Every structure is written in C-alpha cells, then in structure tokens.
Amino acid sequence: MEIQGYNMPDDLYYEEHHFWVRVEADTIVMGMDDFAQDLAGDVAYVQLPFEGKKLVKGKSFARVESGKWVGKVYAPVNGVVAEANEELESNPALINEDCYGRGWMYKIKPNDMAEVEDLIKGAEAVEKWLLADIEKYKQE
Amino acid sequence: METFRLLDMPPMTAAENMALDEALLELKGRGETPNTVRFLRFSPPAVLVGLHQSVSEEVRTGYCEAHGIQVNRRITGGGAIFFDESQLGWEIICDKAFFGLPIVNAGLFKALCDPVVTALAGWGLEAAFRPRNDIEIAGRKIAGTGGAESEDAFLFQGTLLIDFQVDAMLAALRVPVEKLEAREIDSIGQRVTCLCRELGHAPPLAAIKEALCDGFERRFHIRLEPGGLTGAEADAFRAKLPAFESEEWIDQIRPKCPGARTVQAACRVRAGLVRFTLVADPCRRRLQDLYITGDFLAVPARGLYDLQAALRGAPLDREKIRASVQGFFDQGKLRIAGMSAEDFLKPLDRAFEHPLLRTRHGSGGSSWRR
Numbered sequence: 001m002e003i004q005g006y007n008m009p010d011d012l013y014y015e016e017h018h019f020w021v022r023v024e025a026d027t028i029v030m031g032m033d034d035f036a037q038d039l040a041g042d043v044a045y046v047q048l049p050f051e052g053k054k055l056v057k058g059k060s061f062a063r064v065e066s067g068k069w070v071g072k073v074y075a076p077v078n079g080v081v082a083e084a085n086e087e088l089e090s091n092p093a094l095i096n097e098d099c100y101g102r103g104w105m106y107k108i109k110p111n112d113m114a115e116v117e118d119l120i121k122g123a124e125a126v127e128k129w130l131l132a133d134i135e136k137y138k139q140e
Numbered sequence: 141m142e143t144f145r146l147l148d149m150p151p152m153t154a155a156e157n158m159a160l161d162e163a164l165l166e167l168k169g170r171g172e173t174p175n176t177v178r179f180l181r182f183s184p185p186a187v188l189v190g191l192h193q194s195v196s197e198e199v200r201t202g203y204c205e206a207h208g209i210q211v212n213r214r215i216t217g218g219g220a221i222f223f224d225e226s227q228l229g230w231e232i233i234c235d236k237a238f239f240g241l242p243i244v245n246a247g248l249f250k251a252l253c254d255p256v257v258t259a260l261a262g263w264g265l266e267a268a269f270r271p272r273n274d275i276e277i278a279g280r281k282i283a284g285t286g287g288a289e290s291e292d293a294f295l296f297q298g299t300l301l302i303d304f305q306v307d308a309m310l311a312a313l314r315v316p317v318e319k320l321e322a323r324e325i326d327s328i329g330q331r332v333t334c335l336c337r338e339l340g341h342a343p344p345l346a347a348i349k350e351a352l353c354d355g356f357e358r359r360f361h362i363r364l365e366p367g368g369l370t371g372a373e374a375d376a377f378r379a380k381l382p383a384f385e386s387e388e389w390i391d392q393i394r395p396k397c398p399g400a401r402t403v404q405a406a407c408r409v410r411a412g413l414v415r416f417t418l419v420a421d422p423c424r425r426r427l428q429d430l431y432i433t434g435d436f437l438a439v440p441a442r443g444l445y446d447l448q449a450a451l452r453g454a455p456l457d458r459e460k461i462r463a464s465v466q467g468f469f470d471q472g473k474l475r476i477a478g479m480s481a482e483d484f485l486k487p488l489d490r491a492f493e494h495p496l497l498r499t500r501h502g503s504g505g506s507s508w509r510r
Contacts (some may be wrong), residue, residue, distance in 0.1 A: 017243060039245045041272060042455055044217065044426070045192040060291065063191075067272040068218030068286035069244055070191050090423060093455045137245050 001123055003130050006034045009100060013119035014126060015076040018133075020100065021119055024107075027082050028116060031105045032064075032095055035130060039137060040066040043092040046105065047073075048084035055079050055108060057115065062106070076119060079110040142238070145174045146353065146364040151183035151225075154212035156377075158188075159384040161295060162215050163376035164233045169290030172372055175238060177356050177364060179349060180229030180297070186210045187312050190218045190286065195391055197399035203311050213390055216286035216297055219453075222312045226303035226334070228345065230256065230352055232296045236289070238360075244289065249273045252296045255355030256283055262351050265338050270449060279442025280333035281449065300352075301334035302342050315429075316419060319402040324417055324431040331445045400428050403497055405490035411478025412436035416487040422496055425456045436476050436484075443474030458492040 001010050008014075013021040018036035022029045032040065045065040055061050060072035061081070084106050088094060095103040110116065120129050152160070157180050167173040187209055189198045195211055198220035204211055209222075223229070232252055236242050239251060253269045260267035260277070270276045275283040275298070285298035306329040310317050317325060336342045343351075353364050369377065383389055401422060406415035412435045419429040430451050438444040447468050451461060462485055468474040469481035476484050491497065 036243070039243060041246075042453065044424075044453065065190075065192055065217040067246075067249075068190070068216065068284075069249075069273075070215070070217045070286075070288040071244060072289055072291075091425060093425060093457075096455075133243075137241065137243065137247065 001126065003127055004134055006038070006130065006134075007100075008034065008126050008130060010123055010126075012100070013076070013116050013121045014129070015074060015119055016129075017074050019073065019076060019105075021076050021116060023113070023116060026113070027107050027109050028077065028079075028113075029104050029107050030076060031103055032099050034099055035133065037096050037099045037103075040064070040069075040071070040095075042066060043095045046085075046088040046092045046095070048086065048089060049081050049106070051081055051083060053081040055081065073105065075108070077108065077110040077115040078112070079108045081106055082109045083107040141361060141363055142175070143363045143365050144234075144356070144360070145176045145367040147176050147178040147367065147369070148349065149178075149368075151181040153184070154182060154186035154188060154210040154223075155381060155384040157182060157186075157229075158212050158214060159380040160373075160377050161231070161297070162384070163373055163380055165215065165288060165290045165293060165295040167373055167376060168233050168235070168293035168295075171235075171292070173233075173370060174367075175235060175362075176231075176233040177353070178231040178233065179352075180231065181225065182210075182223045182229075183225070184208050184210055185222070185224035185308075186212060187220060187222050188212055188214045189220045190214055191216060191288070192393060193220060194393040194395045194399070197395050198314050200312055200314055207312075209312055211390060212384065213392060214286065214297075216288045216295065218284070218286040220313050221284070221299060222305075222309040223299065224305065224308065226301070226305060226336075226342075228300045228302060228348060228352075230298050230300065232356075233293065234296075235293050237292065242292075244287065244294065246271055249285070249287075249296075251359075252287075253283070253285065253298070255359040256298065256300065256352060257355075258359055259348075259351040259355035262354070263335075263339055263343070270446065274449060276442075276445070276449075277333055277338060279440075279445035279449075280331055281445075282333050282335070282338070300348070301332065302345075302348065303336040304329075304332055304334040306332075314400075316400070316402045319404070320417060320431065321415075321433070324415075324433050327431055327433055331448060395423075399423070401496050403491050403494045405487040405494070406434070407486040407490060409479055409483040409486060411476070411483075414476075414479075414484055414487050416491050418488075418491050418497070420456055420497060422456065427451055427454045427456050427461065436479060439475045439477065443468060447474055456497065458488070458497075461488060 055075035062073040287296040417431040
C-alpha cells in the first residue's frame, strides 16, 4: 500500500518507531520502514550486534547513524539476534535504496512468536498510524 | 514554564567531557536527572572523532601528540573536529517528550538550533539553520552539531566558533592538504566563519554564554537555573572516566581498507575553469568532502558554500550528486555566469571516470568491536 508517497507493504508488521517486521518460519526479519529511512536521510553506519544477543521488547539494542545523529534500534519482541545483515557494514545506503529488500537489518528469534501480534498490522491500522505520524513530523 | 538545569563546569579534558556526556545521557534516558543545557570547553585542546570514525583515518596523531592535543571519540555522530579555547560547546540533554517527537527528524534539528540562531541575531547577525544540522551566516558555517539518543532522551550538541584557527585545524586533522591547491585550502577557510570575523572582535565568553542562555529560555520557553552534578551523575561520571581514557574506546574503530582518496578533475568551459576535488571514501561509498574551485563567478557566492555543505557525506553516486547540483541550478540557488549546469558538471563526470570511483568495493568498511 502506498500512503502519501510512502511504500508500506500490507503483509508486514510495524513497530511504533517505524521498523518493519516480517515473519519467516520461526524467526522474524526487521528493518527500517520507508517513512523512517526518509526521515533519517542517508544512513552512514549500522551497528551489527552479535548473534545470540538478548533483546528486550521496546528496549534499544543497536545503533544507526545518519545526518550526524546516532539513533537507536528498538527490539520489536523479546528474543535473541539470529543474524545481522553483514552487507550493511560496507553499504549502509542499502537501507535508503531498498529498505524492505536488500536493506533488511536483523533476523531475530522471538521467545514467543505471538508477540508480533502486538505490532501494528493491516491496511487500516497502518494507514491511521502513518497519517498521524506524517502530520506530527511534517516539516515547516 | 519548565525549568532546565544550566550546567557550566570549568574546562575539562577530552575524556572527561565525553564521559560526562555519556553519564548525563544515560541517566536522562532512565529519567533520573533533570533536563539540562550544558556548556563545554576543553583544556588541553582536543580532536574529537565521530562515534563511527577511525582515528587513524581522521587525525594526524603525531602532530597532536607533539602539540599536546588530546584525541578522543564522541558519543555522537558526524565528522572529526578540532576543539580549542576559541570554541564554545553547547548541549541539550532532554526528554524526547519535551519536543513531542519520539523519532528524531530534521524539524527537531531546526528547533534545537533556534536558540543559537536567536543569540546570533542579538548581535545583528543574520544566522540561519542549514539542513541537516549546521548554523550558517551568508552560507558560511559558524556552528556544527550532532546528537545521540538513549531510550526516551537525547543529547544534542553543537560547537560555536568564536575564533577559527584554520592552520591548527588543518595540521591536526587529516584534511588532504597535500593534494589541494592553495585556493582550495583558502576555500576551507572561506566556507567557515566565526564571531570574531563577523563582529570584528570576540565578545567575552560570559557575554556569549549569557546570549545563548537567553536564546534557550526564549525559544524553548524554559527557565534556566544554574546547578552542579547530582550525586548519581558524579558517580556515573567517575565510573565511566577510565573507559573513555582507554585505547579500547578511542581506537574502537579500525579501518579495514584504505580510507579516503582524493580524486580531482578540471575542465575549461566557455566562461572559465571549473575544478572538482572529491575526497571519496570508496569503502563506505561516501563523498567525504568536496571542493569546487575555479575562475568562474558564482551568484550568489553562498550558493557554492551551500552546495558543498549539501554534498558533504552524500553517497558516492554520480547520478545523485549530479541531481543535487542540477537542483541547485533549477531552484536558482546557484548560478554560474556563462555556464549551464551541464557545463559546470563536466569535471564531475570526468572525476567519476577515475578507476577509484568506478570500482565497486564489495567488502570493507570499518570493523566493529562488538
């Protein structure tokens, strides 16, 4: 679905800080959504946490730098890091170029897959949430 | 009206200032400390690299050691800076909720720079915020900023140039001066300005701080109340200091492949010579810096400074760089007498024919210590 120029695929879950989540068997894949990569601008660095790092839902677990700002990535679920996208180490711009594809960031093994259902999902909910954020972050 | 603490401690070492930044940000992130405006000064002088930069690529460590300049790593992003007594650092350590924006964005940067713009206006200076995060006067940068976040709080910091020692900066940082022509080195000085140059004198430090405080109070609708460190902050600061003094912190990022390379190309077109010097980081595919010089006439003059500022740190992608330059021409932000955008871009195209810029490096980047 496209919402005011932002590409927000219908089959994904979204975390409130604008990270997307896709379920793949017993793991989830996550990355920045189109709105977040647009707000961030050119991504300069992405931290790749080690495999097995424990994640607490809602808490930050990695850093991303863009526009001289060191931001945080928040865990969408409780779980452990299963894999980080090594390609981002040399080419963080993949997040800007293809945020849902080659710009994926982390794979996570959730403690309880049911937690993804707490994320934002479905055309109606996503649209309502995104439109509110577009309004909130509208530049003067 | 909310009260912020004003934290104005005596000059500190680089490690002390960095350790205090992290202590304040972490405690603020846990909601254990007040919203704060802080002034920073460094003694001895320091070179500070951005969180994700490598010291060996950015700093002339031999020169720094010989001249008593300390080297450290910020907790914020961005590029390496030289910080001596002719600069004043300012910081806002604050709940994200104060600005109502959980995700950091360009609008927030502008809001955070507003108090400093207001302070400069008090001296009659027409300063303005320049995206993403500089403050400029007539296109020349007078303050650069950066930031970091921790849970529900952020730290935003900037440096205001009171005076500017271009020679000391060039000696301490790995600006590729050997590769640059005299007028390109001049252009480094020209794209930056300072209070001394704008006002003809440097106001006393106390007056500068007072003007900034007034700017913060007016623009944020807050009241500043001078205060010291809380017990918890002092404890966290002491606990963190050894780590910030350690090589593990300062040398945390090591380059895996050769760093920045300089590529130059010049073309003579109808109205004059245009020369592009690209400082490229092929590993991370970034345009680290860019110097455009020549014997052409740019109108307005600031257009050239703004263009270079806009392209610094951009992806090393010819089409994207071309589009940015074209945009400046199309929007009337830059005109070159007797030249079209295509004419002006010829040296850029030629630079991209250089093998260094054509090769795509599949591996590289910096190594993370995890």
